Amino acid sequence: MSFSDEVDEVPQDVLDNPVESGEKEAAEGMESDSPEPEAAEAEREDSSNRCPHCGWDLSMRDPIEVSEADIANFVRSVLANKRFEKSYMVFGDHVRVKFRSLMDYEEDKIGSQIRKDMRDREILSDEGLRMTTLKYCLLFQLVSYQIGDQPVVSLPDERVVVGEPLMEAYARHLKLQGNIRGPILTALAKFNDTCDRLKAQSHNRDFYVAAVGQAL
Secondary structure, X not given: OOHHHHOXXXXXXXXXXXXXXXXXXXXXXXXHHOOOHHHHHHHHHHHHOEOOOOOOEOXXXXXXXXXXXXXXXXXHHHHOOOOOEEEEEXXXXXXXXXXXXOOHHHHHHHHHHHHHHHHOOXXXXXXXXXXXXXXXXXXXXXXXXXXXXXXOEEOOOOOOOOOXXXXXXXXXXXXXXXXXXXHHHHHHHHHHHHHHHHHHHHOOHHHHHHHXXXXX
């Protein structure tokens, strides 16, 4: 059997006008691929539930819980030109820690040290970058801590000597045991997420209108 014998017979209308026939088949294919009305409606509803700026699903619960007290204290700190502060209980409520928000010059110091650490290959992984950044933030942001009934340990306002590597300053000021340091770093990450959320909300004009009444 020859190869031509295996090919199905081509319809006469295709032979007469192959271009028109091809366009018709393409159009039929496009019609079959178009979404069903129900699917299109569901897609429209999904898009209406998303933030027009970042695409976040507004129907999902925000993982960062910002309380009315957080908003009031944040507004007080802004109006007074002071740092925002918040306390947390960690390690089974046996350790109380207080954090403060970062100043711009402190963020600059952390960024410069991180870049130097990466050039010197002190940081070799994403996890190393995350943990090192948290430690540097803790150096600047930890206000005080209290373990059980022991006296409160307060850190000085300025923690870094000019030219001192941040990790050396961290070791000098923060003599915390490893089993306590971990929960404190976790609480710090939560605090910074709260600060970021408050800053994001503050760009909304209605934020201050609603918050000033709570703060005053």
